[in-house]
Amino acid sequence: MIEAGDPWQLLMFPEAASSISSRVDHLFWAMVVTCGLVVLLVFVLLLVFSIRYRRGSRADRTPSARLNSNHWLEIGWSVPVLVGFLVFFAWGAVLYLDLYDPPAPADGNVREINVIAKQWMWKFQHPEGVREINDLHLAVGQTVRLRMTSQDVIHSFFVPAFRIKQDVLPRTYTELQFTPTKVGRFHLFCAEYCGLQHSGMTGEVVVMSPPALQGWLDRQGQTRTPEQDGARLFRSYGCSGCHAPDSSVHAPNLAGLYGKPVPLANGTTVRADAQYIRDSILLPSKQVAAGYPAIMPSFQGQISEADVLKLTAYIQSLTEQETDPP
Ligand code: HEC
Ligand SMILES: [Cu+2]
Numbered sequence: 051m052i053e054a055g056d057p058w059q060l061l062m063f064p065e066a067a068s069s070i071s072s073r074v075d076h077l078f079w080a081m082v083v084t085c086g087l088v089v090l091l092v093f094v095l096l097l098v099f100s101i102r103y104r105r106g107s108r109a110d111r112t113p114s115a116r117l118n119s120n121h122w123l124e125i126g127w128s129v130p131v132l133v134g135f136l137v138f139f140a141w142g143a144v145l146y147l148d149l150y151d152p153p154a155p156a157d158g159n160v161r162e163i164n165v166i167a168k169q170w171m172w173k174f175q176h177p178e179g180v181r182e183i184n185d186l187h188l189a190v191g192q193t194v195r196l197r198m199t200s201q202d203v204i205h206s207f208f209v210p211a212f213r214i215k216q217d218v219l220p221r222t223y224t225e226l227q228f229t230p231t232k233v234g235r236f237h238l239f240c241a242e243y244c245g246l247q248h249s250g251m252t253g254e255v256v257v258m259s260p261p262a263l264q265g266w267l268d269r270q271g272q273t274r275t276p277e278q279d280g281a282r283l284f285r286s287y288g289c290s291g292c293h294a295p296d297s298s299v300h301a302p303n304l305a306g307l308y309g310k311p312v313p314l315a316n317g318t319t320v321r322a323d324a325q326y327i328r329d330s331i332l333l334p335s336k337q338v339a340a341g342y343p344a345i346m347p348s349f350q351g352q353i354s355e356a357d358v359l360k361l362t363a364y365i366q367s368l369t370e371q372e373t374d375p376p
Contacts, residue, residue, distance in 0.1 A: 067232040067257070068212035070149055075213070077141055084138075149214065152227040155193040160227070164276065164359045165198040167205035167218040169244060170251040175359070179273030184253030186238065188230050189263040195227045197324055201355050206242035209255055215241055223324050230257040280364025283357055287349065301346070302339050305368040313340040327362045 066072045102109050117123065154160065163186070164175040175181050188194055198207060200220045207226060208215040211234075216226045240251035258266065274282075284290050292301040307322045315338040320326055329336050331353060334346040353361070 064210040065232070065234075065236075066211065066213070067230060067234065067236055068209075068214065069229040069231055070145070071211065071213045071231075073145055073148075077138070077145060080141075081138060084134075149228075150216075155229070159193065161188075161192055161194045163194055163196050164356075164363075165196045165207065165218070166201055166355050166359070167198065167207070167240070167251075168201040169203065170240070170247040172207075172238065172240075172251070172253050173356070175276060175356070176267065177275065178267055179275045179279070180267055180270040181273075184238070185256060186253065187256045187258060187263055187266055189260040190230050190233050190257050192260060192263075193227065193229045195225060197359070198224050198226065199355055199359075203244050204242050205240045205244050205251065208239045208241035209236055210239070211236040212255070217242060223328065230255070233257050233259060276360045276363035277367040279357075280360035280362070280367075283353075283361055284364055287353065287357075287361075289361070292346070299345075300342060302342055304365050307368070308366040312337075314338060315340050315342075315344070324359075324362050324366075327365055328358050331358055331361065 063075075066075060101107075103111070162177055166173045172184050172186070173181065174183070174186050176187075196207065196216075198216065198218045199222065200218045202220060204220070205218040206215060207218055211232075212228050212230065214226055214228050216224050218224060234257055236255045236257065238253040238255050240248060242248075244251065284293075291297060292299040293304050295303055295305075308327070310322050311319045312322050312326065313319050317340075320337060326337065330346070332348060332350045334348055335344055338344045
């Protein structure tokens with residue numbers, strides 16, 4: 051959303067509408083200005099020297115022994131320049147980590163949204179269960195975390211006004227965390243060529259005030275949350291036959307599993323994140339939990355990405371005490 055009279059518009063720069071946008075812009079402009087000054091210096095010297103040492107000028111051309119092998123001069127100009135440019139490395143690294151390995155927000159309140167990309171659309175599911183395609187409604191000031199995967203090829207989630215971009219990969223979850231800071235409608239693009247209608251794989255992020263978002267969610271009608279759907283699927287796919295606490299099969303109890311370290315049969319340990327749960331369902335032989343027989347069947351080709359996300363939401367919602375599916 052670019053307003054008339056916005057100075058960025060003249061520069062064809064997207065508006066800054068997330069908590070990281072202006073930080074990215076500051077780094078960008080600092081680099082442009084610094085590199086611009088270097089270019090200016092080089093061109094001024096080029097001009098001065100080509101006038102001073104033009105053919106036929108009387109400038110002194112005898113080689114200077116004092117300048118020719120002066121190590122301190124060499125070190126004195128190259129080390130500060132190196133350090134100066136390494137500042138950009140450090141600055142960029144801090145920003146990168148804040149974007150791609152973000153700390154939890156101070157109030158611990160993150161809205162988790164599931165994203166499935168496919169040729170050629172974006173499918174979103176809100177924690178309340180509301181689904182939308184290509185449009186994503188969010189609340190201003192509310193931190194969001196997207197858990198993203200692709201049903202087919204590689205896509206890339208790109209919202210220029212938020213200065214965020216992340217590849218969306220098949221068989222793998224990628225995440226993005228950000229906080230919108232302005233109410234408005236912002237372009238969403240796929241930034242990875244993904245087939246014939248790639249250029250049409252666009253949408254809009256609609257940022258509203260928190261009460262407006264609540265109203266919008268309410269108007270979408272009754273829905274089941276991903277956890278509720280997941281609980282239902284957990285029974286219909288037969289997971290509960292083995293994983294229910296009263297089952298006669300020796301299978302791990304999944305309550306409290308999420309986020310915990312899991313010792314594996316091969317002696318290593320992994321953290322039970324969404325990727326681990328996805329792989330446990332679709333590629334059970336990849337990582338077998340220690341102390342259990344590798345009898346879990348693969349559900350590859352039987353459970354869609356959307357259902358895997360719901361099962362994961364359900365397993366994520368299970369706490370240590372609450373073991374029975376509701
Ligand atoms: C035939 C019995 C059986 C069925 C059906 C089954 N599982 Fe499993 N599952 C196991 C066993 C045994 C293990 C432990 C060995 C392993 O990791 O493969 C396991 C491991 C897991 C793990 C990793 C647990 C841990 O503690 O590391 C998850 C997550 C999981 N199953 C989820 C599911 C889901 C979701 C379904 C339904 C789609 C399902 N399972 C269906 C037997 C089963
Ligand atoms: Cu795409």
